[in-house]
Every structure is written in C-alpha cells, then in structure tokens.
Amino acid sequence: MAQYLVLLYEDEAGWQAGGPAAEAGLKAHKEFAQKHGDVLRGGNALQPTSTATTIRDGVVTDGPFAETKEALGGFYLIEADDLDQALAVAKDVPAPFGGVEVRPIMTFD
C-alpha cells in the first residue's frame, strides 16, 4: 500500500461566490467522503489565499507562495495499491472550479 495526496487547485472565486454551484460542490464532497471512506486517511479545506502568509529565507510576507488563478484550496490523503487505484479515487474528487493533482507520499525507512 502507498499513500497519495490529492491536492485541489481551484479558482477561489467559485467557492466564495456561493450559490447553487458552491452548494452542489459541498454536497459532492460529502458524497465523495462517504463513497471512499475506506481509503481516506485525511483531508481538509483551506481558508482562502487572502489569509496566507509566506516565509522565504526567513522573511515573512503576506500572500500565498505563488500567485495563481487556481490556488491550493484543500487536500485529501488517500491510501491505494498503486497509481491506477489512486487516480480512480482522485477522479471522483469534486473540483468544480479547477482540478486536482495527485502526488505519491515519500516514505523513509
């Protein structure tokens, strides 16, 4: 077994605007968590990038690490046998205002 982090990159404006699209998105996340509860090891939604603080070379600045239209807005940690299985789960992750990135978790022994 291996663990993968599914990173959700989306246009924050979509969620902030609320309305039926965002409501449907929230519902979809609940359904996703129910459907894949057996492989989910964790996950969270993040506050918007306007709340982010970046530290580079010890210098603290306001704002996210990189200014992009689609920002990291949340993640799921999942467990899977291989990439194919991880991708099958990741395809179900709702990301109505963007997409997701799947990254294998490094293991040290």
Added chain:
Amino acid sequence: MSAAAAAVADAHRREWARVLAATVRVTRDLDLAEECVQDAYARALTAWQDGVPANPAAWLTTTARRRALDELRRSATLRSKLPLLVEPAPAGEPSPFPDDRLRLVFTCCHPALAMEAQVALTLRLLCGLTTADVARAFLVPETTMAARLTRAKKKIAAARIPYRVPPPSELPHRVHAVLAVVHVLFTTGHTAATGPSLRRPDLVERALDLARMLRLLLPADADVAGLLALILLTDARRETRVGPDGRLLLLEEQDRARWDRSAITEGVALVREALRHRPPGRFALQAAIAAVHAEAPSWRETDWREIVALYDLLRDRWPSPVVELNRAVAVGLAEGPAVGLAALEPLGREPQLARYGYLAAARADFLRRLGRAEEARLAYQEALVLTDNDVERRFLAERLAGLA
C-alpha cells in the same frame, strides 16, 4: 556478418520486448532488467557460434534472468527501495517464459507519463533502441533523451505505475493511449517534420512492428486492427511517394503498379474487420479512406464521394480541424476547386491550423486550378514559410515557379 551475429540481430529485432518483459518480472526494476537483457544478447554473440538455439527467446530470457538473480543476490541491500508492482501471473500458466509484453506496453504508454516520455520509453524498452538512437529519432541531444528516460522511469517507480494489464473496465481507454503512441511514431516516420528526406523508414518499421505485436496480443480489438490497417495501407505507397530525382510525387502522379499489393491485401482485410465494430473507430475510418485510394485503379477513377462520406463519419467520431481540412480537400476533388475553396474558407480562422502548412498548400492548389495565379502565389509562399521538410519545400517552390 557471421551466422551467429545475424541470428542475434534477428532475435534483437523480434524478441527484445518479450525477453525484457519476462526479465522485468524477476528484477522488478526496469534499469536492471535492461542491463541483464543487453548482457544476454552480448553473450549470445559468442555462445551461438556453436549453433543457434531452437528457441532464441527462451535462451535469452533464461540467460538474462540468471544474471538478474545473481545481481539481486549480490546487492540485495543496494537495490531500489521502490520495486515495480508486478501482479502475479494467472495461476496455471504453462510456460516458464510468460509473454509479459502487454504489461510492458501498458507501463510504457501510461497516461500519467508525458506523451514524449511514452514514445521514448516505447522505443527504448519495447523496440530495444539505444538511448542514442532514440535521441536521434527525435532530433534531441543524447543527454536530453537520457534525462527524459531516467525521469520517466523514476516516476514509474515513485508513483507506483503498475506493471500489469489494466482490468477490462479501463482497457479501452488505455488501449487508445497505446495506439496514440504507435500512431505518433508512424506519422513522425511517414513524413519527417524536418530534414532532407521525406520519410524515416526506421520509425515506420518500428511502428509497424509494434502494431503487429499489438494485433497478436489483442486480436479482438477493432482499434488495433484499424491502426495496423492504416499503417499498412498508407505505407504501401512508400516506393512511389518520391520520384527518382527526389521530387515529391502526389497521389495523382504516383505509379500505382508499384504500390505494395500484399500490404494492401492485408490492410483491406483488416479494415473490413475493424469496420464491423460499431461505431467504427477513428483509425478504422482513416484506414477505410486509405483503402479507397489503394483500390482505385487510377486517380481519375477515385470514388471521391465515398471518401467525403467517410470523412463525414470521421468528423463525427473524431472532430478535429485537420479532419475538416482533409474533408474540404476531398470535397474539392469531388465537386470542383471552387466548392473546395469555399469549404476551406472557414478553416482559416482555426487557431490550431494557423501554423499548419497543408492548409495554405491546399488553398494554393485550388486557387491554381481556378486560374487565380496571384492569390495562389501568396498561398504557396505562406505554405513555404510553414514547411520544414526539404522534399515538400521543393515541391511547393516548383509549383510556385510554375504559376503563370
């Protein structure tokens, strides 16, 4: 070349993928498997001087696997901590040399790898080309290609891309990914993007070998049959595409008596089979169009209406500006250059075709046929700017010079 060397070269061409795929099962590491298989071929050069074994692939696999086991024992602690995910073979497998080529195919052509990496891995691991040869095929420095291959292999191990044939539910779209790689190899070889010769026979032959292998391993797949048919029917014209003086010869001018009849017969039979699948796939339809040309006794007797009808089906199945362009050309041949020119007109606004020399060339040809020399001149000049293949450039320059 000695008999042994010839037999080794032959086995390299025919059996590389099978031997490597069976060795990967033991090593669970692509690099070590490659090393051991290369070593087995080197040993065969000497060992086979006393006689070539009855089953060269079995000999090579045994030799490569023995070396692999030695290596694994010697350096048990040094080996990669990320072994490939090899699923056990189905129980009751009779042969000690399983045909794992399909696993290797699906690993090399995994959609999580960049297309250029998939193509490079396919040439390296399935066709057995050296890294230098793969680099030459794609006109990049050898160090660049070596880095590309290393990066792809690292991703296979680190992201755990499995070494297995996908389950039936995933198979159709995974087969499409594999066919896309073989198709890229073929089109790259059929008309080289740049350089002095029109065709790159080495790449065409590799694409044909791969398509034949897939046909053998997936005999019921209509898309595989369609792609093999497309390659056979298109490449059947290889001897006639360029004149003795190196000039590009259009379909219209080609000596059809010199088209490869056995390739056409085989291709046409495959098209019939592929078209029985409903709805027919993209490659089957493209092959059907090539089959109409292959079976027409002459350019004048070509059934352009049938070709337009096939392009209509292809357009539904696989909408793309390039299909629209080819369809417009066929419309012009069926109904005259004025209608063809009108069909090309909306394509000028397609961003995907903005740097596509064939659009300008097609427009130039219709304008020339209509006697609109000034406009034709501009269109030929535009096509020349967008074309880097020397043979094609010469053709366009001659047409330009021939305008009244």
